[in-house]
Amino acid sequence: xxxxxxxxxxxxxxxxxxxxxxxxxxxxxxxxxxxxxxxxxxxxxxxxxxxxxxxxxxxxxxxxxxxxxxxxxxxxxxxxxxxxxxxxxxxxxxxxxxxxxxxxxxxxxxxxxxxxxxxxxxxxxxxxxxxxxxxxxxxxxxxxxxxxxxxxxxxxxxxxxxxxxxxxxxxxxxxxxxxxxxxxxxxxxxxxxxxxxxxxxxxxxxxxxxxxxxxxxxxxxxxxxxxxxxxxxxxxxxxxxxxxxxxxxxxxxxxxxxxxxxxxxxxxxxxxxxxxxxxxxxxxxxxxxxxxxxxxxxxxxxxxxxxxxxxxxxxxxxxxxxxxxxxxxxxxxxxxxxxxxxxxxxxxxxxxxxxxxxxxxxxxxxxxxxxxxxxxxxxxxxxxxxxxxxxxxxxxxxxxxxxxxxxxxxxxxxxxxxxxxxxxxxxxxxxxxxxxxxxxxxxxxxxxxxxxxxxxxxxxxxxxxxxxxxxxxxxxxxxxxxxxxxxxxxxxxxxxxxxxxxxxxxxxxxxxxxxxxxxxxxxxxxxxxxxxxxxxxxxxxxxxxxxxxxxxxxxxxxxxxxxxxxxxxxxxxxxxxxxxxxxxxxxxxxxxxxxxxxxxxxxxxxxxxxxxxxxxxxxxxxxxxxxxxxxxxxxxxxxxxxxxxxxxxxxxxxxxxxxxxxxxxxxxxxxxxxxxxxxxxxxxxxxxxxxxxxxxxxxxxxxxxxxxxxxxxxxxxxxxxxxxxxxxxxxxxxxxxxxxxxxxxxxxxxxxxxxxxxxxxxxxxxxxxxxxxxxxxxxxxxxxxxxxxxxxxxxxxxxxxxxxxxxxxxxxxxxxxxxxx
Amino acid sequence: xxxxxxxxxxxxxxxxxxxxxxxxxxxxxxxxxxxxxxxxxxxxxxxxxxxxxxxxxxxxxxxxxxxxxxxxxxxxxxxxxxxxxxxxxxxxxxxxxxxxxxxxxxxxxxxxxxxxxxxxxxxx
Numbered sequence: 001x002x003x004x005x006x007x008x009x010x011x012x013x014x015x016x017x018x019x020x021x022x023x024x025x026x027x028x029x030x031x032x033x034x035x036x037x038x039x040x041x042x043x044x045x046x047x048x049x050x051x052x053x054x055x056x057x058x059x060x061x062x063x064x065x066x067x068x069x070x071x072x073x074x075x076x077x078x079x080x081x082x083x084x085x086x087x088x089x090x091x092x093x094x095x096x097x098x099x100x101x102x103x104x105x106x107x108x109x110x111x112x113x114x115x116x117x118x119x120x121x122x123x124x125x126x127x128x129x130x131x132x133x134x135x136x137x138x139x140x141x142x143x144x145x146x147x148x149x150x151x152x153x154x155x156x157x158x159x160x161x162x163x164x165x166x167x168x169x170x171x172x173x174x175x176x177x178x179x180x181x182x183x184x185x186x187x188x189x190x191x192x193x194x195x196x197x198x199x200x201x202x203x204x205x206x207x208x209x210x211x212x213x214x215x216x217x218x219x220x221x222x223x224x225x226x227x228x229x230x231x232x233x234x235x236x237x238x239x240x241x242x243x244x245x246x247x248x249x250x251x252x253x254x255x256x257x258x259x260x261x262x263x264x265x266x267x268x269x270x271x272x273x274x275x276x277x278x279x280x281x282x283x284x285x286x287x288x289x290x291x292x293x294x295x296x297x298x299x300x301x302x303x304x305x306x307x308x309x310x311x312x313x314x315x316x317x318x319x320x321x322x323x324x325x326x327x328x329x330x331x332x333x334x335x336x337x338x339x340x341x342x343x344x345x346x347x348x349x350x351x352x353x354x355x356x357x358x359x360x361x362x363x364x365x366x367x368x369x370x371x372x373x374x375x376x377x378x379x380x381x382x383x384x385x386x387x388x389x390x391x392x393x394x395x396x397x398x399x400x401x402x403x404x405x406x407x408x409x410x411x412x413x414x415x416x417x418x419x420x421x422x423x424x425x426x427x428x429x430x431x432x433x434x435x436x437x438x439x440x441x442x443x444x445x446x447x448x449x450x451x452x453x454x455x456x457x458x459x460x461x462x463x464x465x466x467x468x469x470x471x472x473x474x475x476x477x478x479x480x481x482x483x484x485x486x487x488x489x490x491x492x493x494x495x496x497x498x499x500x501x502x503x504x505x506x507x508x509x510x511x512x513x514x515x516x517x518x519x520x521x522x523x524x525x526x527x528x529x530x531x532x533x534x535x536x537x538x539x540x541x542x543x544x545x546x547x548x549x550x551x552x553x554x555x556x557x558x559x560x561x562x563x564x565x566x567x568x569x570x571x572x573x574x575x576x577x578x579x580x581x582x583x584x585x586x587x588x589x590x591x592x593x594x595x596x597x598x599x600x601x602x603x604x605x606x607x608x609x610x611x612x613x614x615x616x617x618x619x620x621x622x623x624x625x626x627x628x629x630x631x632x633x634x635x636x637x638x639x640x641x642x643x644x645x646x647x648x649x650x651x652x653x654x655x656x657x658x659x660x661x662x663x664x665x666x667x668x669x670x671x672x673x674x675x676x677x678x679x680x681x682x683x684x685x686x687x688x689x690x691x692x693x694x695x696x697x698x699x700x701x702x703x704x705x706x707x708x709x710x711x712x713x714x715x716x717x718x719x720x721x722x723x724x725x726x727x728x729x730x731x732x733x734x735x736x737x738x739x740x741x742x743x744x745x746x747x748x749x750x751x752x753x754x755x756x757x758x759x760x761x762x763x764x765x766x767x768x769x770x771x772x773x774x775x776x777x778x779x780x781x782x783x784x785x786x787x788x789x790x791x792x793x794x795x796x797x798x799x800x801x802x803x804x805x806x807x808x809x810x811x812x813x814x815x816x817x818x819x820x821x
Numbered sequence: 822x823x824x825x826x827x828x829x830x831x832x833x834x835x836x837x838x839x840x841x842x843x844x845x846x847x848x849x850x851x852x853x854x855x856x857x858x859x860x861x862x863x864x865x866x867x868x869x870x871x872x873x874x875x876x877x878x879x880x881x882x883x884x885x886x887x888x889x890x891x892x893x894x895x896x897x898x899x900x901x902x903x904x905x906x907x908x909x910x911x912x913x914x915x916x917x918x919x920x921x922x923x924x925x926x927x928x929x930x931x932x933x934x935x936x937x938x939x940x941x942x943x944x945x
Contacts (some may be wrong), residue, residue, distance in 0.1 A: 001933050001934070001935070001936075002935045002936075003934045005864070005932040006929055006933050009925055009926075009928040009929040009932055010926075010929040012925050012928075012929075013854075013922065013926040013928070013929055015848060016921060016922055016925060017847045019852060020847070020918060020922065021845075021846075021847065031902075034918065035846050035847055035922065036845075036846040038879075038914065038915045038918050038919075039839070039846040039879070039915075039919070040839075040879050040882035040883045040886060040915060041836070041839030041840065041842075041846075041882065042839065042842055042846045043846065044894065044898055045886045045887070045894075045895075045915070046883070046884050046886075047894060048887060048889075048890035048893065048895065049888050049890060050889035050890060051889065051890060051891045051893070052889070053889075163902055171842045172842035172843055173842035174842075177894070181901075195941040318853060358861070464916065565836035653935035726901060728896075728897040728898075728900035728901050728906075729897055729901075777892075777898055778894060779890060779893055779897075780892030780893070781891070781893060783893075
């Protein structure tokens with residue numbers, strides 16, 4: 001042996017292996033273990049699926065009761081044919097895991113506050129945020145309550161078993177790509193994770209209040225209640241509610257009374273507001289459209305239902321298409337990887353869809369604690385014992401972080417001296433949220449999957465508590481309906497818009513509105529129902545619905561206008577409407593902008609862009625420059641009006657919504673905010689603000705034009721991010737129009753996450769598309785193959801077949817059989 | 822002949838251990854080391870045989886997988902790493918990484934068996 005060279009080469013080899021076996025820090029993130037990652041037999045190459053690969057298979061699942069056949073169609077949509085319901089959900093769990101395992105686990109890790117465990121110390125604040133919101137607490141509570149129903153428990157348990165059977169068969173080299181990239185391994189799935197996922201949806205659709213209420217409190221403290229109430233008015237001139245204006249309501253069965261101290265303690269000018277920008281905030285544009293037209297308005301004489309839920313757009317997609325057929329039901333639609341059953345879809349008798357109700361179901365209470373141990377809080381004149389929960393946050397590559405969350409009569413204390421920022425200093429803010437109240441979880445969707453008629457639909461949705469939704473419905477028998485359903489708090493005016501005093505029960509919720517009093521419409525004479533996240537009723541409804549800023553106005557206006565005008569409607573008409581880019585907000589705002597512009601001396605260049613605006617067809621199509629000019633002027637105008645005053649507040653304030661500024665413009669009164677607070681020697685008018693906005697917008701537009709980015713599609717630059725926000729795994733620069741206030745609500749990263757149209761003919765005619773693909777594997781050609789179809793405003797004709805037809809269909813490309821032996 | 826046998830055996834054993842996903846990715850380092858001891862060559866040749874065995878195995882495997890995949894994943898990974906989005910560079914990098922580890926362990930294997938006074942007259 002040549003000792004010295006041997007040692008040198010051996011140490012060199014060992015050193016190289018060690019380096020290649022380590023995650024190296026690069027910039028803010030870490031590389032995968034390169035040797036492992038690049039190994040063709042173990043690393044990422046194993047996830048590069050052959051494009052002509054087969055999806056056939058014979059799979060043994062020991063827990064199955066009988067044989068299950070799955071036909072995979074050419075879009076990789078599974079059509080599950082099982083002999084009983086439990087087997088069907090067992091198989092659905094297996095398939096979700098096979099195609100979406102990483103995402104299912106990742107999303108539930110986020111909900112449970114376990115992100116640091118995977119990605120390291122950067123996300124500790126996010127983890128604390130979700131834990132302090134009581135996400136796990138609520139998931140467990142709902143699970144306990146929902147599991148009392150044996151059917152639901154069996155479905156969710158069978159689903160979990162299916163996921164776990166897949167995981168246990170998974171060879172180490174077959175684990176999904178992202179595990180290899182971040183270097184961790186899948187863990188076992190549990191029923192609790194399904195509930196965590198549903199909690200994540202509750203968070204995404206109802207939790208804007210955790211930031212909003214703080215900002216609104218700041219605004220009230222800063223402006224004083226009187227001015228606040230004018231500035232953030234709850235009056236919406238343009239509103240066309242879900243249930244038409246003028247509808248009569250029965251008086252409230254719960255009479256809510258504001259506490260006597262409300263003027264001094266709540267509306268008053270106490271300067272006790274706190275503010276915090278949460279590490280994660282649900283998107284303001286989380287919303288949706290849905291509508292149904294009756295046979296009286298369609299060419300076929302049968303109803304048509306349309307739904308497109310607007311959510312953050314991600315890869316892998318939130319949705320996974322599936323058909324589930326058992327002796328009890330045959331249902332098709334979009335399912336959530338992470339949960340059994342179909343969430344938005346149809347069966348052979350009915351179809352249903354959802355939009356977000358947007359009602360305020362989350363509030364803060366200002367608590368008094370004895371000391372920082374959080375053990376005792378003052379409530380109803382005595383010291384009460386808080387339930388202090390220890391949260392152990394595992395952090396990748398670092399020691400665990402321990403956090404303590406106190407649970408009070410209202411709920412978990414979200415902010416306290418150990419979790420605060422400069423503006424919540426010294427405060428203990430407890431959170432009260434309907435999502436903490438348990439509920440029957442998936443029951444509503446389980447029942448809707450099996451519903452045959454209007455009564456079944458109503459019974460099913462009455463079990464729904466959080467997040468409140470507008471459930472639209474059609475049946476083959478010709479009924480159409482919409483109902484806003486959820487556990488909605490019976491509130492007095494402005495209750496919960498701000499932080500409420502929490503030292504006694506005076507400000508406590510006084511009740512939940514009974515289901516029978518939730519707004520509903522069935523078979524109206526006008527022949528259609530619709531919702532687009534606007535307020536569900538006018539002010540004659542006997543309960544306070546929440547702050548106007550929770551309810552966008554314009555999509556509802558244009559949808560109702562179009563539906564009222566349409567007749568002899570076909571599914572193709574509905575497709576055109578669902579992807580329409582007409583900007584009704586601009587229709588209202590452009591004339592007043594042009595009027596002001598005509599009264600201002602403009603430069604040649606400014607005139608040019610005003611000309612573009614003037615000749616614009618009011619459509620936010622990909623190629624329209626006018627849409628960009630309009631947006632640039634409007635945004636500059638908002639900045640000119642609000643920025644100077646609002647920046648003077650040391651704490652963050654929400655800017656008033658667009659309808660508020662538009663109404664001010666239309667009234668053209670002398671307006672305090674038009675004056676630039678930074679020019680004390682001058683008093684600016686609205687005209688000056690518009691003039692400033694045009695100047696600024698012209699500069700911006702000229703720059704855009706130089707870079708060939710003035711066309712709306714280029715300017716908006718829509719994208720679909722991978723859940724880890726890694727560009728090469730995302731889809732960038734998508735040529736798609738639309739935007740805020742438009743039926744095609746696609747903004748930069750947000751929009752129609754599933755478009756579905758169901759025509760209730762004898763053989764159901766249904767269309768669907770979502771911006772993603774059935775496989776969650778970035779190495780599969782099915783990863784993002786729907787994206788271009790979706791961006792182009794096109795649809796897939798949905799295959800909804802009986803088993804015999806599926807077995808023979810040329811569009812079914814693969815056949816998987818599941819047996820227990 | 823020795824060179825070729827060492828190269829092929831290195832590749833074959835690496836492939837065989839690679840089939841077991843539960844083993845670490847660098848298991849071939851041990852087999853390459855053993856091959857270099859069993860088929861003794863001078864340091865330079867041992868290194869080359871070890872390197873080439875894994876370079877060829879890994880780059881050919883990667884090439885075949887990538888081809889069947891229409892470069893979908895390799896293009897993405899070659900952008901993340903970043904290699905300018907070139908699947909070719911990624912395939913070569915894969916081969917070089919495997920080759921280097923294998924070559925160095927083969928080198929160690931060769932030195933382990935070499936007597937301090939190197940003998941002559943070994944040929945391929």
